[in-house]
Structures are given as structure tokens and as C-alpha cells.
Amino acid sequence: MSGIEEWSDKNSLNSFNSLKGLAYMEHYKNILAWMDGKAKLMPPVECNIDPYAECNLSCSMCIVQRYLRTHREEVGEMRKLPTDYLYRLVDFLASWGVNGICLSGGGEPTLHKGMVGLPEYIVSKGMKASIFTNGTVMTEELVNSLLTCQFVTLSINATDRETYKQIMGVDLFDKMLANLKYIAKRQKELNSDSFTCVRMLILPENCRQIYNMCSMAKEIGLKGFNIRPADYERSDIEGHHKLDLPVDEIYEQFEKCHKLEDENFKVVTTIHKFDKKFHVFNNFNRCLASPLLINVLSNGDSYVCADRKMEERYRLGTSFPEPERILNWWGSEGHRMKLLSINPRTDCLCRCTFNQYHRQMEEVVIKDSMMLCFP
Ligand code: SF4
Ligand code: SF4
Numbered sequence: 001m002s003g004i005e006e007w008s009d010k011n012s013l014n015s016f017n018s019l020k021g022l023a024y025m026e027h028y029k030n031i032l033a034w035m036d037g038k039a040k041l042m043p044p045v046e047c048n049i050d051p052y053a054e055c056n057l058s059c060s061m062c063i064v065q066r067y068l069r070t071h072r073e074e075v076g077e078m079r080k081l082p083t084d085y086l087y088r089l090v091d092f093l094a095s096w097g098v099n100g101i102c103l104s105g106g107g108e109p110t111l112h113k114g115m116v117g118l119p120e121y122i123v124s125k126g127m128k129a130s131i132f133t134n135g136t137v138m139t140e141e142l143v144n145s146l147l148t149c150q151f152v153t154l155s156i157n158a159t160d161r162e163t164y165k166q167i168m169g170v171d172l173f174d175k176m177l178a179n180l181k182y183i184a185k186r187q188k189e190l191n192s193d194s195f196t197c198v199r200m201l202i203l204p205e206n207c208r209q210i211y212n213m214c215s216m217a218k219e220i221g222l223k224g225f226n227i228r229p230a231d232y233e234r235s236d237i238e239g240h241h242k243l244d245l246p247v248d249e250i251y252e253q254f255e256k257c258h259k260l261e262d263e264n265f266k267v268v269t270t271i272h273k274f275d276k277k278f279h280v281f282n283n284f285n286r287c288l289a290s291p292l293l294i295n296v297l298s299n300g301d302s303y304v305c306a307d308r309k310m311e312e313r314y315r316l317g318t319s320f321p322e323p324e325r326i327l328n329w330w331g332s333e334g335h336r337m338k339l340l341s342i343n344p345r346t347d348c349l350c351r352c353t354f355n356q357y358h359r360q361m362e363e364v365v366i367k368d369s370m371m372l373c374f375p
Contacts, residue, residue: 018356041331050106058169083114184221234350
């Protein structure tokens with residue numbers, strides 16, 4: 001799939017472009033040397049923290065619904081990271097050499113009272129902060145904090161109350177809309193250059209609202225719009241199946257969305273991680289790139305990747321109560337053997353967030369398919 005359909009020429013070097021992976025060449029080479037037993041594993045580029053394993057919505061396509069709803073016992077007693085621990089974790093990650101911290105879910109991070117002030121603290125330690133939120137829980141203090149993030153992703157999946165309720169399971173549409181407007185207003189007042197972006201997942205219920213959502217985000221004064229297929233095929237989603245979507249109609253809306261782009265509003269219609277009908281498409285053979293990122297879940301445990309959270313087979317270790325415990329298992333023989341034992345073709349029946357990065361490592365680093373000695 002050509003990049004032209006996903007973003008405009010002017011906006012081709014955006015953060016959703018998986019070619020970004022090639023900028024991690026030093027990490028790619030280090031990971032491969034480590035997997036061959038010839039190097040010590042570098043710290044990850046990013047840490048993804050899930051502060052709270054609860055959510056006030058109940059989305060049909062939620063990729064963590066297994067442990068939020070149906071198998072809640074998988075999380076165990078501890079569903080929330082203590083605030084003082086979050087600060088100690090940030091201290092450790094900064095000193096370890098991690099560059100970015102994303103506050104996300106496993107749940108809705110803004111339900112955790114410790115979120116106010118945390119992004120500023122991350123930035124004060126020389127790292128970049130980001131957050132994913134459903135936008136339903138906002139206060140002035142929280143919004144001020146969030147606007148210090150490099151990006152704020154607002155996961156919104158409907159442009160009217162009925163559809164919102166149908167997809168998100170709860171009637172918080174009006175509240176969410178008021179919050180988006182407030183975020184845009186504060187962003188102007190604070191002159192914040194945070195990339196405040198609405199992210200929508202394509203579903204049968206909302207696939208005719210894509211253009212409306214994009215215009216709504218622009219009209220409100222947010223900075224961007226990202227649309228991508230929902231991963232409804234992953235085996236841990238209740239009633240998972242291949243979605244049958246009106247593909248041509250969706251592409252037409254994508255085109256219209258791109259016409260809304262200007263200097264202050266960016267549009268990315270992500271499809272390169274899926275096939276042309278928006279189905280899961282993993283074109284790589286080995287799990288190689290996962291050490292670019294470490295996740296810390298609400299119980300202090302870490303797993304191989306964001307797509308395999310709370311699955312015992314993919315558990316790497318814990319960083320609770322002392323964040324330094326990460327050093328006991330990060331880059332260990334157990335970590336290495338775990339990655340070597342994964343067969344993505346049979347083990348990972350879901351969209352793999354890092355699918356393009358694994359492929360780059362196979363093609364560009366191992367096979368040198370881009371002939372890197374010839375710029
Ligand atoms: S808002 Fe996010 S975490 Fe909450 S139910 Fe929806 S998809 Fe899941
Ligand atoms: S989904 Fe599978 S292949 Fe992809 S990073 Fe996770 S474990 Fe590795």
C-alpha cells in the first residue's frame with residue numbers, strides 16, 4: 001500500500017509512518033547482536049505505562065477487554081500503580097536512558113489521580129511524555145498537565161450519541177465533546193504545541209462517520225485526525241471475527257479527510273499494518289523489535305509487547321515495588337529465550353503493533369535489501 005493514500009506529501013514524515021523504525025538502526029543492530037548472544041541489550045526507547053486497569057467505558061473493540069471485563073482475575077489484586085511508585089519509576093527510566101514515556105491503558109489512565117503533574121515531571125527529567133485517553137474525564141489541572149505531552153491521543157469512535165453508546169457501551173458523548181472543546185480552548189490559551197489528535201478505529205457502526213469525525217476534530221480546533229482499522233480479529237476479543245467493511249466507501253472518505261488537512265491540522269489514514277480490506281496482515285517471521293519498548297502494567301509486571309499483555313507466556317518480569325528490578329530480567333537469558341521461542345505466524349493471531357519494525361529488521365538489517373552502503 002503506497003504511503004500517498006495514508007498521508008499527504010507534505011506530511012509524509014509523520015509519527016505514524018513506520019519508516020520511523022529505520023531511525024532505530026542502532027537499536028535494531030543491538031537487538032540482533034543480543035539475540036545472537038553477542039551483546040548486552042540496550043535500554044528500550046520508550047516505556048509504556050498502564051497506571052490503572054479500570055475503565056469507565058466498555059468498548060466493543062477494546063483490545064484489553066479480556067482482563068478489564070471477562071477475565072479480571074488475570075490482573076490480580078493490584079489494579080493501580082501507586083503515585084509515589086510512578087514518580088520513582090520515571091526517575092529510574094530517566095537514569096536508565098529511556099527517551100519517551102507513554103501513559104496509556106490497560107484501562108483509562110486519566111481515572112488515576114496521579115496523572116495530574118506526571119507529564120510535567122517526565123518532561124522535567126529530559127524525556128518526552130504522551131498519553132492515550134478516551135477524553136471523558138478532564139479537569140483544568142489535568143488538561144494543563146496533558147498539554148505538556150508531545151502528543152495527546154483522544155480515542156473517540158462516534159460523532160453522535162447513539163453510535164457512541166453503541167460502540168463505547170456508555171452514554172458519555174456530551175461529556176466527551178465538551179472536554180474536547182475545552183482541551184482545544186486551553187491549548188490555544190497556553191500556546192501549547194502538543195499534537196492533540198483524535199484517533200478513530202473503523203467499525204461497521206461508525207464506518208460512515210469517518211469524514212464527519214475528521215471535520216469535527218478540525219472544527220473543534222484539535223491538531224490532527226488518525227483513522228485506522230480496529231483489530232477485531234484478535235482471539236481474546238469476545239465474538240472476534242473478520243469485519244466486513246464497505247472498503248471503497250471508506251477510501252472515498254479518507255480522500256475527503258485529506259482535503260481537510262492544512263498547516264494546523266494533520267490527517268493520517270493508517271492502513272499499512274493491515275491488508276487492503278483492513279484485515280490483519282503480518283508479513284514477518286520473527287519477533288525481533290519488541291525490545292524497542294518496555295511496558296509496565298498496573299500490577300508492576302511487564303510483557304513482551306502491548307499486544308500480548310497479561311498472558312503468562314509473554315510475561316518478562318516485574319518492576320514493583322522497586323523499579324530497579326527491571327535490570328534483573330531486561331536482556332537476561334530468559335528474556336532472550338522468550339523472544340526466540342515466539343513464532344508470530346502461529347502464536348500471534350492479532351495485529352502486531354510492531355509488524356513493520358520486525359520486517360525492517362529482517363529485510364533491511366539482516367538481508368541488507370536496501371543496500372545501505374549506497375546512499
Ligand atoms: S476507552 Fe480504551 S480501555 Fe476503555 S474500554 Fe474503550 S478501548 Fe478499552
Ligand atoms: S504480537 Fe507477537 S510478534 Fe508482535 S511484538 Fe508481540 S509477541 Fe512479538
